[in-house]
Amino acid sequence: MRSGRAPQRVAIAGLGAIGKAIARELDRGLDGLTLGAVASGDPEKHRAFLDGLRTTPPVVPLDQLHAHADLVIEAAPSRLLRAIVEPFVSRGRTAIVLSAAALLQNEDLIDLANLNGGQIIVPTGALIGLDAVTAAAVGTIHSVRMITRKPVDGLRGAPFIVDNGIDLDGLREPLKLFEGTAREAGKGFPANLNVAVALSLAGIGPDRTMVEIWADPGVTRNTHRIEVDADSARFAMTIENVPSDNPRTGLITPLSVIALLRKQSAALRVGT
Ligand SMILES: NC(=O)C1=CN([C@@H]2O[C@H](COP(=O)(O)OP(=O)(O)OC[C@H]3O[C@@H](n4cnc5c(N)ncnc54)[C@H](O)[C@@H]3O)[C@@H](O)[C@H]2O)C=CC1
Numbered sequence: 001m002r003s004g005r006a007p008q009r010v011a012i013a014g015l016g017a018i019g020k021a022i023a024r025e026l027d028r029g030l031d032g033l034t035l036g037a038v039a040s041g042d043p044e045k046h047r048a049f050l051d052g053l054r055t056t057p058p059v060v061p062l063d064q065l066h067a068h069a070d071l072v073i074e075a076a077p078s079r080l081l082r083a084i085v086e087p088f089v090s091r092g093r094t095a096i097v098l099s100a101a102a103l104l105q106n107e108d109l110i111d112l113a114n115l116n117g118g119q120i121i122v123p124t125g126a127l128i129g130l131d132a133v134t135a136a137a138v139g140t141i142h143s144v145r146m147i148t149r150k151p152v153d154g155l156r157g158a159p160f161i162v163d164n165g166i167d168l169d170g171l172r173e174p175l176k177l178f179e180g181t182a183r184e185a186g187k188g189f190p191a192n193l194n195v196a197v198a199l200s201l202a203g204i205g206p207d208r209t210m211v212e213i214w215a216d217p218g219v220t221r222n223t224h225r226i227e228v229d230a231d232s233a234r235f236a237m238t239i240e241n242v243p244s245d246n247p248r249t250g251l252i253t254p255l256s257v258i259a260l261l262r263k264q265s266a267a268l269r270v271g272t
Pocket residue numbers: 013014015016017018019039040041042062074075076077078080097098099100124125126127190191192194195198246248249250253
């Protein structure tokens with residue numbers, strides 16, 4: 001650990017594809033950080049995983065995490081966002097939020113963090129280029145567009161698909177499911193399009209960031225392309241995410257959080 005710094009205690013809410021990978025890394029040892037506690041929807045299901053860690057963390061209900069940690073990582077179903085984030089930011093602490101789409105229904109949490117000296121961090125997660133987007137947003141961004149292509153398994157169960165009775169079985173050609181704003185994409189695909197909302201929060205907001213979503217039987221990876229036109233630069237970038245155990249979630253997502261945690265105490269920070 002860097003000299004003179006007390007270790008930060010980290011809590012993880014949700015032990016799914018993202019939470020487990022981060023818990024493993026914290027247990028192996030991340031400079032200046034300890035795993036203070038975890039919360040799980042089904043602690044018994046995760047008993048073997050938790051017992052396999054070098055140091056088994058306390059498993060506590062969501063509303064007790066704040067007693068064990070300075071910082072919480074929200075990696076749970078999006079409906080739990082408020083219950084996880086509020087106890088931390090209201091105490092002037094930090095919440096790292098993966099369910100970014102749910103922030104749009106809970107924007108007052110940002111005001112609460114502001115009022116109490118807390119912070120909500122939305123990591124780059126499964127996306128790419130948020131460093132360049134935040135830099136461009138210091139100047140003037142004219143437009144931001146994102147095109148997402150996912151295998152059918154990465155989209156199943158999304159409210160937009162269920163509500164519109166869209167049948168994805170037997171799809172042979174790419175099908176454009178949705179075209180609209182990031183705000184609408186977040187509502188229609190809350191567990192599949194957090195990246196669109198993260199992009200919008202980095203740039204020109206959820207009502208001006210435009211999104212296309214395709215179900216594509218020709219791809220095996222969750223693929224996101226962003227196109228940005230600004231007064232400082234024009235850029236386009238594509239990321240092809242290998243799905244994790246959860247087909248909706250790219251393997252890179254927890255790595256993005258681990259990289260962010262490493263930056264917290266690093267003597268050298270690279271990137272915006
Ligand atoms: N920002 C980004 O780039 C990305 C965000 N996500 C989002 O991150 C969140 C987590 O994703 P995954 O780990 O893939 O989901 P997952 O479904 O694999 O894991 C969620 C976990 O939360 C647990 N859980 C349920 N109720 C709980 C409760 N009351 N207390 C504590 N835990 C509870 C479940 O048991 C499950 O293990 C989701 O909202 C997902 O949409 C996913 C991928 C990328």
